[in-house]
Amino acid sequence: MTQKVTITIDGKTIELPVLEATEGLNVVDVRGLIKEGVFTFDPGFLSTASCESRVTYIDGDAGILMYRGYPIEQLAKHSNHLEVAYLLLNGELPNNSQYLEFESSIKSHQTIDPHFQQMFQGFKQGAHPMSMISAALAGLASLYHDNTDITKPEDRMLTAHRLIAKIPTLAAIAYKHGRGEKYIEPNPELSYAENFLHMCFGTAGEASTVSPTIAKAMDRIFLLHADHEQNASTSTVRMAGSSDCNPYAAISSGATALWGPAHGGANEAVLKMLNEIGDVSRVGEFVKKAKDKSDPFKLMGFGHRVYKNFDPRATVMQESCHDVLAEQGVEDDPLLEVAQALEKIAREDEYFIERKLYPNIDFYSGITLKAVGIPTELFTVIFTLGRMPGWITHWNEMLSAPYKIARPRQLYLGESKRDYVSIGSR
Numbered sequence: 001m002t003q004k005v006t007i008t009i010d011g012k013t014i015e016l017p018v019l020e021a022t023e024g025l026n027v028v029d030v031r032g033l034i035k036e037g038v039f040t041f042d043p044g045f046l047s048t049a050s051c052e053s054r055v056t057y058i059d060g061d062a063g064i065l066m067y068r069g070y071p072i073e074q075l076a077k078h079s080n081h082l083e084v085a086y087l088l089l090n091g092e093l094p095n096n097s098q099y100l101e102f103e104s105s106i107k108s109h110q111t112i113d114p115h116f117q118q119m120f121q122g123f124k125q126g127a128h129p130m131s132m133i134s135a136a137l138a139g140l141a142s143l144y145h146d147n148t149d150i151t152k153p154e155d156r157m158l159t160a161h162r163l164i165a166k167i168p169t170l171a172a173i174a175y176k177h178g179r180g181e182k183y184i185e186p187n188p189e190l191s192y193a194e195n196f197l198h199m200c201f202g203t204a205g206e207a208s209t210v211s212p213t214i215a216k217a218m219d220r221i222f223l224l225h226a227d228h229e230q231n232a233s234t235s236t237v238r239m240a241g242s243s244d245c246n247p248y249a250a251i252s253s254g255a256t257a258l259w260g261p262a263h264g265g266a267n268e269a270v271l272k273m274l275n276e277i278g279d280v281s282r283v284g285e286f287v288k289k290a291k292d293k294s295d296p297f298k299l300m301g302f303g304h305r306v307y308k309n310f311d312p313r314a315t316v317m318q319e320s321c322h323d324v325l326a327e328q329g330v331e332d333d334p335l336l337e338v339a340q341a342l343e344k345i346a347r348e349d350e351y352f353i354e355r356k357l358y359p360n361i362d363f364y365s366g367i368t369l370k371a372v373g374i375p376t377e378l379f380t381v382i383f384t385l386g387r388m389p390g391w392i393t394h395w396n397e398m399l400s401a402p403y404k405i406a407r408p409r410q411l412y413l414g415e416s417k418r419d420y421v422s423i424g425s426r
Contacts, residue, residue, distance in 0.1 A: 002018065014032065039409040051238060053230070056228065060308050060309070065313060082099075088390060110195070112166060112173065116136075123177065125179075128377055133171060133174055144162070167385045175200050192219065194208060217323065227387070237254035264387075273301070283342060287342075302352065321365075366379065
């Protein structure tokens with residue numbers, strides 16, 4: 001029997017159906033309220049389910065993250081980013097032949113049209129790479145606008161393959177342009193993560209020298225960021241896509257939302273905090289500041305808005321982070337020494353333990369990227385690269401079922417009707 005919620009408005013009783021979730025909280029279907037002349041009020045949509053989805057499930061209290069029902073811990077241990085991308089797009093893990101076919105398709109779409117590459121020359125050296133990536137993603141529409149029919153499943157899947165394939169190349173071009181260096185063509189002999197690292201740090205005409213430890217850590221960063229349910233950037237992609245706009249434009253809108261420091265810039269904020277602390281001898285001083293409610297200083301990378309217990313991605317990322325640190329060493333990098341000291345305190349100090357302020361994914365990914373030698377301004381670009389399969393999967397899921405253009409309501413608190421007064425009489 002369907003559950004219902006009863007509310008009374010101006011003496012009139014209204015029944016609203018409760019929609020049952022396969023996991024997590026059920027939701028009250030409030031769509032019938034508009035007939036009664038009433039909207040719900042939910043700033044930030046924190047209590048509103050904006051869509052149905054079968055992609056990702058999060059239980060922040062229990063520290064659970066699942067892609068298509070698979071726990072993130074199992075995927076991070078046994079899978080890789082491309083296999084997870086296939087899982088997100090298709091709903092099931094691939095068999096061997098399906099995986100090889102998918103990998104081949106991705107590799108066949110990695111190159112960027114030479115004429116299109118010229119757009120990066122319009123950006124001055126030193127421009128933030130996210131500005132270049134956002135523009136480049138939207139610019140892909142110019143290459144594929146006339147032959148992309150979003151009503152056809154095969155066209156949507158081709159778009160997905162193109163975006164997953166091209167985002168590492170675009171990211172590497174942005175990085176190389178910022179340094180005034182020559183762009184390196186993709187190498188189909190390398191894995192997804194190896195290819196990205198080689199395009200960023202390799203030398204044109206020379207063989208790849210990417211460390212397997214670093215490639216594994218980078219692939220894990222991509223995998224752990226591949227999707228995260230209806231966050232700000234994913235919701236932005238869905239909202240833009242609901243207008244039937246070009247998919248590359250919709251994805252670009254997600255990238256611009258991710259750029260914000262409250263979203264994709266969190267691991268960048270971790271590095272800024274480490275720079276502010278500066279030296280391991282000052283860690284105790286800053287921990288004391290963090291505990292002082294009257295002090296505005298905050299330790300970045302601890303706790304999480306969604307995960308109230310622990311971040312399951314951080315538990316997995318910690319291993320890769322320590323592997324990279326062990327290979328790269330921290331003796332000559334005071335910021336990495338600061339990070340290790342903070343991690344130790346957060347796991348032993350009762351203040352952090354009682355408040356469940358454990359290191360989160362941003363803490364470990366930020367440290368890992370720093371140890372690898374990736375500049376801070378590229379952190380959010382790497383987040384964009386990892387999140388691409390999730391964005392395009394949610395866009396495709398929305399277009400695969402009946403949907404409406406997004407149109408949030410508002411609580412109007414402005415002036416009531418008033419009459420115009422001529423300028424001479426004011």
